[in-house]
Amino acid sequence: MAFTQRSEPARAAILAAARRRFASDGYERTTIRSVASDAGVDPSMVMRYYQNKEGLFSAAVDIDLHLPDVTGVPREEIAGLLARHFVKRWEGELADEAITVLLRSAITNPAAAERMRTVFGQQVLGLVRMVTGDTPDSAMRAGLISTQVLGIALTRYILQLPPVVALDPETLIELFTPVLDGFLTGPLAAATVARSS
Amino acid sequence: MAFTQRSEPARAAILAAARRRFASDGYERTTIRSVASDAGVDPSMVMRYYQNKEGLFSAAVDIDLHLPDVTGVPREEIAGLLARHFVKRWEGELADEAITVLLRSAITNPAAAERMRTVFGQQVLGLVRMVTGDTPDSAMRAGLISTQVLGIALTRYILQLPPVVALDPETLIELFTPVLDGFLTGPLAAATVARSS
DNA sequence: CGGTGTTGCCAACGCTTGTTGACAAACAAC
DNA sequence: GTTGTTTGTCAACAAGCGTTGGCAACACCG
Structure with missing residues (x-):
C-alpha cells in the first residue's frame, strides 16, 4: 500500500x-x-x-500562480510586471498548462471552480495587499484584476478568438498594462459595494 | 416526419x-x-x-447578443451603453441564460467554441465598426472588448469569484465603462500587430 | 366511420465509463 | 533461497450513456 x-x-x-x-x-x-x-x-x-x-x-491541478514578489518595486511598474508575468507564463512551446487545466476544468467541475476561487482569491489578493496595504478595497481590486486576466486567458487560449490570438505577446502586455494599473491603483467607482454575501 | x-x-x-x-x-x-x-x-x-x-x-444555443443600435449615439456614451447592455442582459431572476450556455459549452465543445468565435467576431465587430469606421484596427478593438466582457461573464457567473459576485450591477457598469471606452476609442499600443494568421 | 399520420410510451441495443479483484512477475529483506 | 511486498496485466463488473424500433393512443381528413 x-x-x-x-x-x-x-x-x-x-x-x-x-x-x-x-x-x-x-x-x-x-x-x-x-x-x-x-x-x-x-x-x-x-x-x-x-x-x-x-x-x-x-x-x-495542484497549482501555483507563482506571482512575483513586488516588494520594493515602484508602484507604477507593478501593473506592467504583472501583465508580463501572466503572459510569459502562459506562452511558449513548453508552456505551463496550469491555467488551461484549471480553467477548462473549472467550468464544469465544482471542485475545480472552488480551487480557482481559492487560487485567485488568495494569491492575487496577496499581491494587491502588497501594493495597497490592507484596505477594504483590496478584495475588490483583486477581483477586477482577475476579471481581466482570466478574460485574456479565456479568449486567447481556450476560445481562441482570432483577433486576440493574433496579438503578439509584447503588444498584449502593452495593451493590458494600463487596465491592470487602473484596477490596481486607480480610483474605484463612486458607488460603494452594498453587501458582500 | x-x-x-x-x-x-x-x-x-x-x-x-x-x-x-x-x-x-x-x-x-x-x-x-x-x-x-x-x-x-x-x-x-x-x-x-x-x-x-x-x-x-x-x-x-441559437443565440444573439442583441447588441444595441448605436447610430446617432455620441461617441463618449457608447462604452457606458455597452457595459450596461451586457450586465442588464445577464442579470435578474429570469435572466437570459444564453451566455452561460454558450460559455460553459464552448469550453469543451468545438462546435460551441466556433459559434462563440462567430458571435463575438461578427456582432461585436459590427458595433465597433459603427464607431470607428472600417479601420484595420476594428477587429483588434473588438477582440479586446470581448476579452473584458467575457472575463466578467466568466468570473461573475461561472467561476463566481466572491469579490466579483459582490459587486452590484451599477457599480459593475461604472467600473468597466472606462476600460471598454479605452478599448473602443482610445489609442492602441505602439507596437503593431505583426501577422494575423 | 375508416384511414393515415403524428404523438407518446416502453423496452432494449451496443457501447463506454469508472472501478474492482485475481493472479503472475519483479524486486527487496533476511 | 525463501518470504513478503510492490508492480504490472488481464478480465470483468455494474452503471450510465446515446440511440433505435415497435406499438398503442390519439387527432385529423375524407
Whole structure:
C-alpha cells in the first residue's frame, strides 16, 4: 500500500498525461483509460496510485500562480510586471498548462471552480495587499484584476478568438498594462459595494 | 416526419429544459435523459424532435447578443451603453441564460467554441465598426472588448469569484465603462500587430 | 366511420465509463 | 533461497450513456 521509488516514473508519466488531457479535453471528456494509454500504463495502475478520477484531478491541478514578489518595486511598474508575468507564463512551446487545466476544468467541475476561487482569491489578493496595504478595497481590486486576466486567458487560449490570438505577446502586455494599473491603483467607482454575501 | 402544432408545447419544454441543463452542467454532463425528465417527456421524444444530442445543443444555443443600435449615439456614451447592455442582459431572476450556455459549452465543445468565435467576431465587430469606421484596427478593438466582457461573464457567473459576485450591477457598469471606452476609442499600443494568421 | 399520420410510451441495443479483484512477475529483506 | 511486498496485466463488473424500433393512443381528413 506504500509506493516505492521504483514506481515513480510510472506515477510521473500518469500525472503528465493527466495534465495534458485535462488541459485539452476538460474534466468530463478526460477518461482514465485515455490517460493510462497516453502514459503507456494499465488503467488499473491509475486507480492504484490516485484512488479515483477525482484524486487524479486533484493531483494534476495542484497549482501555483507563482506571482512575483513586488516588494520594493515602484508602484507604477507593478501593473506592467504583472501583465508580463501572466503572459510569459502562459506562452511558449513548453508552456505551463496550469491555467488551461484549471480553467477548462473549472467550468464544469465544482471542485475545480472552488480551487480557482481559492487560487485567485488568495494569491492575487496577496499581491494587491502588497501594493495597497490592507484596505477594504483590496478584495475588490483583486477581483477586477482577475476579471481581466482570466478574460485574456479565456479568449486567447481556450476560445481562441482570432483577433486576440493574433496579438503578439509584447503588444498584449502593452495593451493590458494600463487596465491592470487602473484596477490596481486607480480610483474605484463612486458607488460603494452594498453587501458582500 | 413533419411536426404539427400539437407537439409544440413538448418541443418548447424540451428546448427550455435543455437550455437550463446546458447552462448549469455544460455539454458533457447534460444527458438526454435528464433533459427529457425535466421536460416531463420520454427521452425518445427528444431524439425524434432534435435528431441527436448535437442537434439539441444547436437548437438550444441559437443565440444573439442583441447588441444595441448605436447610430446617432455620441461617441463618449457608447462604452457606458455597452457595459450596461451586457450586465442588464445577464442579470435578474429570469435572466437570459444564453451566455452561460454558450460559455460553459464552448469550453469543451468545438462546435460551441466556433459559434462563440462567430458571435463575438461578427456582432461585436459590427458595433465597433459603427464607431470607428472600417479601420484595420476594428477587429483588434473588438477582440479586446470581448476579452473584458467575457472575463466578467466568466468570473461573475461561472467561476463566481466572491469579490466579483459582490459587486452590484451599477457599480459593475461604472467600473468597466472606462476600460471598454479605452478599448473602443482610445489609442492602441505602439507596437503593431505583426501577422494575423 | 375508416384511414393515415403524428404523438407518446416502453423496452432494449451496443457501447463506454469508472472501478474492482485475481493472479503472475519483479524486486527487496533476511 | 525463501518470504513478503510492490508492480504490472488481464478480465470483468455494474452503471450510465446515446440511440433505435415497435406499438398503442390519439387527432385529423375524407
